[in-house]
Amino acid sequence: GILAALAFLISGFLELQIGKDKAIVPDAGEAQLRLYNTFNCPIHLELPDAQINHTLSAFETIEFLHLPVTDKKMLNIDAFLDKSCGNSSTFKGILEIRNHQISSYMFTSPLSLQTLNVTGSAEVQKSSQGFPKLKILYSLKESLEVQLKGPTNPTIQVNNHQSLVTEIKE
Structure with missing residues:
Protein backbone atom coordinates (compact mmCIF):
# COMPACT_ATOMS: atom_id res chain seq x y z
CA GLY A 1 0.00 0.00 0.00
CA ILE A 2 2.75 2.44 0.94
CA LEU A 3 4.71 1.68 -2.23
CA ALA A 4 1.58 2.21 -4.37
CA ALA A 5 0.94 5.57 -2.69
CA LEU A 6 4.58 6.59 -3.18
CA ALA A 7 4.44 5.58 -6.86
CA PHE A 8 1.24 7.63 -7.25
CA LEU A 9 2.90 10.71 -5.72
CA ILE A 10 5.99 10.34 -7.92
CA SER A 11 3.87 9.99 -11.07
CA GLY A 12 1.87 13.10 -10.11
CA PHE A 13 5.08 15.08 -9.56
CA LEU A 14 6.45 13.95 -12.94
CA GLU A 15 3.20 14.92 -14.67
CA LEU A 16 3.47 18.43 -13.20
CA GLN A 17 7.07 18.74 -14.40
CA ILE A 18 6.18 17.56 -17.91
CA GLY A 19 3.20 19.94 -18.02
CA LYS A 20 5.55 22.94 -17.76
CA ASP A 21 6.81 22.17 -21.28
CA LYS A 22 3.33 21.91 -22.77
CA ALA A 23 2.63 24.36 -25.58
CA ILE A 24 0.32 27.24 -24.72
CA VAL A 25 -2.07 28.20 -27.51
CA PRO A 26 -3.92 31.53 -27.14
CA ASP A 27 -7.52 31.09 -26.03
CA ALA A 28 -10.44 33.13 -27.32
CA GLY A 29 -10.19 36.66 -25.91
CA GLU A 30 -6.41 36.62 -25.71
CA ALA A 31 -3.37 36.97 -27.95
CA GLN A 32 0.31 36.13 -27.72
CA LEU A 33 3.21 38.39 -28.59
CA ARG A 34 6.74 37.21 -29.35
CA LEU A 35 9.68 39.61 -29.67
CA TYR A 36 13.06 38.49 -31.00
CA ASN A 37 16.23 40.50 -30.33
CA THR A 38 18.75 39.99 -33.17
CA PHE A 39 21.27 42.40 -31.60
CA ASN A 40 24.29 41.50 -29.50
CA CYS A 41 23.05 44.18 -27.14
CA PRO A 42 20.14 44.49 -24.68
CA ILE A 43 17.02 46.34 -25.85
CA HIS A 44 14.82 48.16 -23.33
CA LEU A 45 11.09 47.86 -24.14
CA GLU A 46 8.05 49.77 -23.01
CA LEU A 47 4.55 48.80 -24.14
CA PRO A 48 2.37 51.05 -21.96
CA ASP A 49 -0.92 49.76 -23.43
CA ALA A 50 -0.07 46.27 -22.14
CA GLN A 51 1.70 47.40 -18.93
CA ILE A 52 4.97 45.86 -20.17
CA ASN A 53 8.36 47.26 -19.19
CA HIS A 54 11.13 44.76 -19.96
CA THR A 55 14.78 44.54 -20.96
CA LEU A 56 15.34 42.03 -23.73
CA SER A 57 18.84 40.54 -23.35
CA ALA A 58 21.16 40.12 -26.34
CA PHE A 59 19.74 37.53 -28.78
CA GLU A 60 16.84 36.82 -26.39
CA THR A 61 13.26 35.94 -27.28
CA ILE A 62 10.44 36.95 -24.98
CA GLU A 63 6.86 35.67 -25.05
CA PHE A 64 3.86 37.44 -23.60
CA LEU A 65 1.32 34.61 -23.51
CA HIS A 66 -1.99 35.96 -22.18
CA LEU A 67 -2.66 39.46 -23.54
CA PRO A 68 -6.36 40.39 -23.39
CA VAL A 69 -7.89 41.37 -26.75
CA THR A 70 -11.39 41.23 -28.24
CA ASP A 71 -10.68 41.39 -31.99
CA LYS A 72 -7.43 43.19 -32.64
CA LYS A 73 -5.48 45.69 -30.61
CA MET A 74 -2.76 48.19 -31.50
CA LEU A 75 0.02 48.52 -28.92
CA ASN A 76 2.42 51.45 -28.74
CA ILE A 77 6.04 50.39 -28.30
CA ASP A 78 9.13 52.36 -27.35
CA ALA A 79 12.46 50.56 -27.62
CA PHE A 80 16.06 51.65 -27.25
CA LEU A 81 19.44 49.96 -27.28
CA ASP A 82 21.30 49.79 -23.99
CA LYS A 83 23.78 52.67 -23.57
CA SER A 84 26.58 50.21 -22.78
CA CYS A 85 26.59 49.20 -26.47
CA GLY A 86 27.85 52.61 -27.58
CA ASN A 87 24.80 53.18 -29.78
CA SER A 88 21.82 55.29 -28.80
CA SER A 89 19.32 53.97 -31.37
CA THR A 90 15.66 54.31 -30.45
CA PHE A 91 12.44 53.05 -32.01
CA LYS A 92 8.84 54.19 -31.55
CA GLY A 93 6.09 52.30 -33.31
CA ILE A 94 2.91 50.28 -33.13
CA LEU A 95 2.42 46.51 -32.84
CA GLU A 96 -0.77 44.69 -33.75
CA ILE A 97 -2.07 41.71 -31.83
CA ARG A 98 -5.15 39.68 -32.77
CA ASN A 99 -7.61 37.52 -30.89
CA HIS A 100 -6.63 33.83 -30.69
CA GLN A 101 -3.39 34.45 -32.66
CA ILE A 102 0.37 34.67 -32.12
CA SER A 103 2.06 37.85 -33.36
CA SER A 104 5.83 37.68 -33.87
CA TYR A 105 8.17 40.63 -34.38
CA MET A 106 11.93 40.84 -34.81
CA PHE A 107 14.19 43.77 -33.94
CA THR A 108 16.49 44.37 -36.92
CA SER A 109 19.36 46.73 -37.72
CA PRO A 110 19.17 49.70 -37.71
CA LEU A 111 16.87 49.50 -34.70
CA SER A 112 13.47 48.80 -36.23
CA LEU A 113 10.74 46.24 -35.80
CA GLN A 114 9.92 43.75 -38.55
CA THR A 115 6.71 41.71 -38.59
Missing part, protein backbone atom coordinates in the same frame (compact mmCIF):
# COMPACT_ATOMS: atom_id res chain seq x y z
CA LEU A 116 7.63 38.07 -39.06
CA ASN A 117 5.98 36.05 -41.76
CA VAL A 118 5.22 33.00 -39.63
CA THR A 119 4.99 29.79 -41.66
CA GLY A 120 3.96 26.42 -40.29
CA SER A 121 0.55 25.39 -39.09
CA ALA A 122 0.00 25.35 -35.36
CA GLU A 123 3.46 26.74 -34.61
CA VAL A 124 3.36 26.06 -30.88
CA GLN A 125 1.56 22.73 -31.04
CA LYS A 126 3.56 19.56 -30.61
CA SER A 127 3.64 17.10 -33.49
CA SER A 128 0.62 14.81 -33.48
CA GLN A 129 2.79 12.00 -34.88
CA GLY A 130 5.79 12.43 -32.59
CA PHE A 131 8.14 13.92 -35.21
CA PRO A 132 10.65 16.55 -34.11
CA LYS A 133 10.00 20.14 -35.19
CA LEU A 134 12.62 22.52 -36.52
CA LYS A 135 12.19 26.27 -36.17
CA ILE A 136 14.22 28.56 -38.41
CA LEU A 137 14.28 32.29 -37.66
CA TYR A 138 15.66 34.18 -40.65
CA SER A 139 16.28 37.93 -40.52
CA LEU A 140 17.88 38.80 -43.88
CA LYS A 141 16.08 40.19 -46.92
CA GLU A 142 17.38 37.59 -49.37
CA SER A 143 15.87 34.10 -49.61
CA LEU A 144 17.83 31.13 -48.31
CA GLU A 145 17.76 27.44 -49.15
CA VAL A 146 18.54 25.10 -46.24
CA GLN A 147 19.38 21.47 -46.90
CA LEU A 148 19.12 19.09 -43.97
CA LYS A 149 21.33 16.03 -43.73
CA GLY A 150 19.51 12.73 -43.40
CA PRO A 151 18.22 9.75 -45.38
CA THR A 152 16.34 11.96 -47.87
CA ASN A 153 18.26 15.28 -47.46
CA PRO A 154 15.13 17.48 -47.44
CA THR A 155 15.47 21.08 -48.64
CA ILE A 156 13.64 24.00 -47.03
CA GLN A 157 13.19 27.41 -48.69
CA VAL A 158 13.27 30.30 -46.20
CA ASN A 159 12.14 33.76 -47.31
CA ASN A 160 12.95 37.19 -45.96
CA HIS A 161 12.06 37.96 -42.34
CA GLN A 162 10.45 34.61 -41.74
CA SER A 163 9.85 32.29 -38.83
CA LEU A 164 9.40 28.80 -40.26
CA VAL A 165 8.31 25.73 -38.31
CA THR A 166 8.43 22.35 -40.01
CA GLU A 167 8.24 18.73 -38.91
CA ILE A 168 11.19 16.52 -39.77
CA LYS A 169 9.66 13.21 -40.87
CA GLU A 170 12.83 11.13 -41.05
